[in-house]
Amino acid sequence: MTKSFPSPSSDAIRNDLLSLVKSVRGQVLDADRLYVAVDCKRPSPAPKIKSDGRDRAEAFHALSLEAAKCRQCPLAQTRKNVVFGAGSLSAQVVFVGEAPGADEDEQGLPFVGKAGQLLTNIITAMGLTRKEVYICNILKCRPPGNRTPLPEEIRLCEAFLKRQLSLIAPQIICALGSVAAKALLRTETPISALRGRFQLYEGIKLMPTYHPAYLLRNPSAKKQVWEDVQLIMKEIGPGGRS
Ligand code: URA
Numbered sequence: 001m002t003k004s005f006p007s008p009s010s011d012a013i014r015n016d017l018l019s020l021v022k023s024v025r026g027q028v029l030d031a032d033r034l035y036v037a038v039d040c041k042r043p044s045p046a047p048k049i050k051s052d053g054r055d056r057a058e059a060f061h062a063l064s065l066e067a068a069k070c071r072q073c074p075l076a077q078t079r080k081n082v083v084f085g086a087g088s089l090s091a092q093v094v095f096v097g098e099a100p101g102a103d104e105d106e107q108g109l110p111f112v113g114k115a116g117q118l119l120t121n122i123i124t125a126m127g128l129t130r131k132e133v134y135i136c137n138i139l140k141c142r143p144p145g146n147r148t149p150l151p152e153e154i155r156l157c158e159a160f161l162k163r164q165l166s167l168i169a170p171q172i173i174c175a176l177g178s179v180a181a182k183a184l185l186r187t188e189t190p191i192s193a194l195r196g197r198f199q200l201y202e203g204i205k206l207m208p209t210y211h212p213a214y215l216l217r218n219p220s221a222k223k224q225v226w227e228d229v230q231l232i233m234k235e236i237g238p239g240g241r242s
Pocket of ligand 1: 101213
């Protein structure tokens, strides 16, 4: 004779389900309390690397909105606009400068002043357009009087750039000037010693070169920048994706 176990009553099943729901709810509430307790925001979902165009555009848009309302450091009090970046989200080459200046702060766009004009000339000489590359900065807000970014400002702003680069996943990053090269490569080596050779940033080839503003003061260094960008052009080959 087979022994049958008493089947649980529907009340017992309902009670089991209710206590399960309550305990899960408790854990979710605890997770919320944890974020409040340590005084930090819930991190946004991790970006998809090499996401398709629409995912990437959506994630980028969400990130730019986050940056637009960022008040993590005192630069938020003096900026006119957050200068997030501009260009193609599927760019092969991303140019990273130091921080917005007065013109950029006014217009909310990177490299639109005198140094920006020179950067445009460099990009054109590479056979590309500003629309085909992506241009951004280490800092998204202008330091008052264009002073050099402070290490703490770089640290607080870094997550935005990191996510921009991971979403675009370019073939090459061109670090413009000492601040960008040192921040990305976590080095104190001078730009004069870093330039001219590819370095690696999170698996992406990075070419450090002189900042266009430096070239305005030292036109003789244009020759070296031209050598550096030629190495980039060789790397991306003719007819690169945009
Ligand atoms: N210098 C920079 O480093 N970035 C800009 O956007 C403009 C000038």
